[in-house]
Amino acid sequence: MPAEPPLPDPADALAPLAAHETLLLAVSGGPDSIALMLLAARWPLAAQKRIEIATVDHGLRAEAAREAAQVGDWARARGFVHHILRWQGKKPTTRIQERAREARYRLLCACAREIGASAIVTAHHADDQAETVLFRLTRGSGTAGLAAMATESRIEGLPLLRPLLRFRKAELENVCAVAGQDFVSDPSNENPAYARVRLRRLAATLAAEGLDSKALLRLSARAARAEEALAWSAERAALELPAERETKRFHVAAAALRALPRELLLRLLAAEIARIGGGEPRLERLERAGEGLAAALAAERRFKTTLGGAIVTLEGDAVAIAPEPPRRRAEIT
Known part of the structure; x- marks a missing residue:
């Protein structure tokens, strides 16, 4: 027994x-x-x-x-x-x-x-x-x-x-x-x-x-340790990024994002989309947007997507994130 x-x-x-x-x-x-x-x-x-x-x-x-x-x-x-x-x-x-x-x-x-x-x-x-x-x-x-x-x-x-x-x-x-x-x-x-x-x-x-x-x-326990390290690295990368941040705007040189590891790029996107658009996109949608942006950065071509109430654009040598227009939000809803 x-x-x-x-x-x-x-x-x-x-x-x-x-x-x-x-x-x-x-x-x-x-x-x-x-x-x-x-x-x-x-x-x-x-x-x-x-x-x-x-x-x-x-x-x-x-x-x-x-x-x-x-x-x-x-x-x-x-x-x-x-x-x-x-x-x-x-x-x-x-x-x-x-x-x-x-x-x-x-x-x-x-x-x-x-x-x-x-x-x-x-x-x-x-x-x-x-x-x-x-x-x-x-x-x-x-x-x-x-x-x-x-x-x-x-x-x-x-x-x-x-x-x-x-x-x-x-x-x-x-x-x-x-x-x-x-x-x-x-x-x-x-x-x-x-x-x-x-x-x-x-x-x-x-x-x-x-x-x-x-x-x-x-x-x-191992995932928690890895997550802690990734969160710390993402926060540090965001602080060191030479970006312009306003209440409802994010603007950064494409070259600065091109150098980021893919996971840190995703976390930066998620944080800025949540801050500007007010939404927290599902991981699958965030990954699709991140892959699209990463491919566009590598090919030096234009990119645009909407996610979590925000619009992410790559045009010329800069990436910008801004609020999604209200009318478009209403159409999606």
Whole structure:
């Protein structure tokens, strides 16, 4: 019989939260988020902080309202204020998980602002991380995608903290077991209509070929290191580029871009398009535009494309980026 995994030490596990005075913990009721709540209750710094719990009722299952209320009972029993956040309105019939996720974070951000929380905390763990890497691998993601989730990121200007990424799901389930704490089981986690569930069912087959969770986590860590280096290099290249930058204009000599490695050219394009056009183009579209611009730079010929609300032009010996005209945007919409 395999030994039970060790219990995480709350002081160590929740150390990334120490800098924040008011925290909103996202607790769905599953074993991972319930473990987060239990660890927070035993956190040595808990008495010095204001910690509140939020559960999102997506309204996608008949049991959801009852489960959210149950989480509220468990949270209050541990001394926490609890909020139920309801996703109102007509629900989508396609891309349900993606749109539910968007709604969930929108509601969590609104709740965090309402209570004055300086950060949102989720219970994503190492198995989630490995699953995310595999999912993005099947989609052909770049280094940023394969780096997967960071311990700290930002959403709508708020810090989003994931302190449990070092811990396996079994360790968090053991936290619940030792505490004698029940949790909610979401049947959608077993629904093969969702890509993540189908990938989960391939885990044993992939592991037999060497692509197990440990390998996926190694890939994530290596991609994160590469992404950090590329982001640093792109920022440095942008600072050193002899370009003219105005609020809604970018202008640079073609020769300066011609010398850039292709990846840095793409990142420069993405940053300036986001700054000027206000959009963040999908990687595939950005790559097509970047390839077209790079080919035109090499051949010293004219080039023009629209992307992310901006127009990129190469004419003569200069590249310019400017806002896309409003009328054209309306036509595309």
